[in-house]
Amino acid sequence: MNEGPATALSARQAPPAHGSGERARDPRPYQHYVYAYPHKTAYEELDDAPSLRDVWAGEPRDALALYLHIPFCEVRCGFCNLFTRIGAPDGLTTRYLEALERQALAVREALGDAEPVAFAAAAFGGGTPTFLTAGELERLCDIAEKRAGADLSAVPLSVEASPATATVDRLAVLADRGATRLSLGVQSFVEAEARAAVRPQRRADVEAALGRIRDAGIPVLNIDLIYGIEGQTEESWRHSLRAALAWRPEELYLYPLYVRPKTALGRREPDEAAWDTQRLRLYRHGRDLLLAEGYEQVSMRMFRRPGPPAQGPDDHACQTDGMVGLGCGARSYTSRLHYSFDYAVDMRETRAIVDRYTGTADFSRAHRGFRIGPAGDEPRRRHLLQSLLQAAGLGLAEYRARFGSCPADDFPAELADFATRGWLDGAAADAGLLRLSPEGLAHSDALGPALFSPAVRARMSAYEPR
Incomplete structure (x- = not known):
C-alpha cells in the first residue's frame, strides 16, 4: 500500500491567507498522501513523445x-485507488511478463553503455x-537482473505481499533471490474492521502468513495498518497495534483511511469534521504507543525498530532523480522528466490499460x-x-x-504559515x-499539498477521475 494516489485539490485545501498576528483556521489534516511529487494526475500527454535515449x-x-x-490482486480493498485489476484470466500474467521483458530491454538499451549503469x-x-x-x-x-541489469543479491530488494499470497513457495523464491524486505498489507487484525474496509480476511490467516514470512528468513518485515475505519475505537486500534507488535516487525506503517472516487468506499459520505478528529486521535495514540515501544518515527506513516539496516531511501526521501519504473503502473524519474503510462482506478479503465500495455511492441x-x-x-x-x-x-x-538558495527565500509564505501553526521545530x-x-x-x-505549485494544482484539478 506504499502508493496511494491523490485526487484533485479544491480551493478550500489551499493554505489560507491570514494577516499579521492572526492565526488562520487550520486546513483539514487529511488531504493527500504525498508519496511522490507531482502525482500522476498532473501528468499529461507529451506531444513530442521523446525517445528514452534522449530522456536519459x-x-x-x-x-x-x-x-x-505488478497490477494484479486477488481482491480489491474498498479503500484502494492504486492502479490494479482483480484477477488475470487467460494467460494474462504471461503476456504481462512478456511485455515487462520487452520494456526492460528497451530501457536498458536507452541507458546505453557509454557510462556504467548500476542500481542501488x-x-x-x-x-x-x-x-x-x-x-x-x-x-x-530474471527480468530485473538479466534484462534491466540489477544485481538483486547485492542491493536492498523490497516486495509487497498480501496474507493470502504470502505462501511458502513464493516466499522461498523471494528469499533465495535476495529480498531484504517484505511488506504485508494487514490493515486491521479485527475482522469486523477488515470487513468494514471491504477487505475480507480472517485473523488466523493473517497470523499464519506472518509466521511463514518469519520462517522464510527475510530480514525486514513491515506490517501496514490503517486507522479511521468506520467503527474503529482507540481500544480496537490498540488491539491491532499490539497484535502487530507481537511479531516484532522491523517496520510498521500506519496509514490514515482515505475515501477516494471510483473505489468501493467512494460512495461513503462521512462527517468530515468528526472523521478528521477520529483519525488524528488514533494517529496520536498509535504514534505514542510505538514510540513507547522503542520504535523510531521516520515519517508521519513510517516507524522503524532500531537495529535493522535501512532498506534504501525512506518515504519521500528520493531526492536525487534516477528511477527506472517497469510495468504499466510504474513511473520513472529523471532530473528533467517524470513519465509513466496512463492512470485510472475504475475497473474497466484499468483492464483496458493493462491490455494496451501487454499489446505494446515498442x-x-x-x-x-x-x-x-x-x-x-x-525541483x-x-x-x-x-x-x-x-x-x-x-x-x-x-x-x-544544490540550489544556491535557502528554503526560507524560495518559499517564505508557506514556511511562515507553517511556523505560525506550530508545525516547525x-x-x-x-x-x-x-x-x-x-x-x-x-x-x-x-x-x-500546501507546497504544490499552481501549475500542479491546476493540472490535478483538471483531472477527471476514471
Whole structure:
C-alpha cells in the first residue's frame, strides 16, 4: 500500500491567507498522501513523445532505483485507488511478463553503455507482486537482473505481499533471490474492521502468513495498518497495534483511511469534521504507543525498530532523480522528466490499460509525463516536500549546495504559515535543519499539498477521475 494516489485539490485545501498576528483556521489534516511529487494526475500527454535515449541522455546512472509494477490482486480493498485489476484470466500474467521483458530491454538499451549503469535499490510493488506464482516470480527476478541489469543479491530488494499470497513457495523464491524486505498489507487484525474496509480476511490467516514470512528468513518485515475505519475505537486500534507488535516487525506503517472516487468506499459520505478528529486521535495514540515501544518515527506513516539496516531511501526521501519504473503502473524519474503510462482506478479503465500495455511492441518512447526541471521552481518544491515530510528534516547546507538558495527565500509564505501553526521545530535551525515539530508531522497530509505549485494544482484539478 506504499502508493496511494491523490485526487484533485479544491480551493478550500489551499493554505489560507491570514494577516499579521492572526492565526488562520487550520486546513483539514487529511488531504493527500504525498508519496511522490507531482502525482500522476498532473501528468499529461507529451506531444513530442521523446525517445528514452534522449530522456536519459546526460543523466547519472551509477545509483538508479528500479521499480517493477505488478497490477494484479486477488481482491480489491474498498479503500484502494492504486492502479490494479482483480484477477488475470487467460494467460494474462504471461503476456504481462512478456511485455515487462520487452520494456526492460528497451530501457536498458536507452541507458546505453557509454557510462556504467548500476542500481542501488529495487522494489516489486503493485497491485500485489505475490499474486504471481512462484515460477512467475522467478521470471520477474530474471527480468530485473538479466534484462534491466540489477544485481538483486547485492542491493536492498523490497516486495509487497498480501496474507493470502504470502505462501511458502513464493516466499522461498523471494528469499533465495535476495529480498531484504517484505511488506504485508494487514490493515486491521479485527475482522469486523477488515470487513468494514471491504477487505475480507480472517485473523488466523493473517497470523499464519506472518509466521511463514518469519520462517522464510527475510530480514525486514513491515506490517501496514490503517486507522479511521468506520467503527474503529482507540481500544480496537490498540488491539491491532499490539497484535502487530507481537511479531516484532522491523517496520510498521500506519496509514490514515482515505475515501477516494471510483473505489468501493467512494460512495461513503462521512462527517468530515468528526472523521478528521477520529483519525488524528488514533494517529496520536498509535504514534505514542510505538514510540513507547522503542520504535523510531521516520515519517508521519513510517516507524522503524532500531537495529535493522535501512532498506534504501525512506518515504519521500528520493531526492536525487534516477528511477527506472517497469510495468504499466510504474513511473520513472529523471532530473528533467517524470513519465509513466496512463492512470485510472475504475475497473474497466484499468483492464483496458493493462491490455494496451501487454499489446505494446515498442517501449522506446515516453508518451505521458511531467517536465519537472532541472531548472525552475518544481525541483525545489520536490526537494523541500520529500525532505520536510521526513522526521529527520531537511539539511539547509545540502539544499543550498544544490540550489544556491535557502528554503526560507524560495518559499517564505508557506514556511511562515507553517511556523505560525506550530508545525516547525524552532530549535532545528541550530543544527542546520528545517524540521517539522511533532504536530507538523501529524499534519503532513495538509502540509504537503500546501507546497504544490499552481501549475500542479491546476493540472490535478483538471483531472477527471476514471
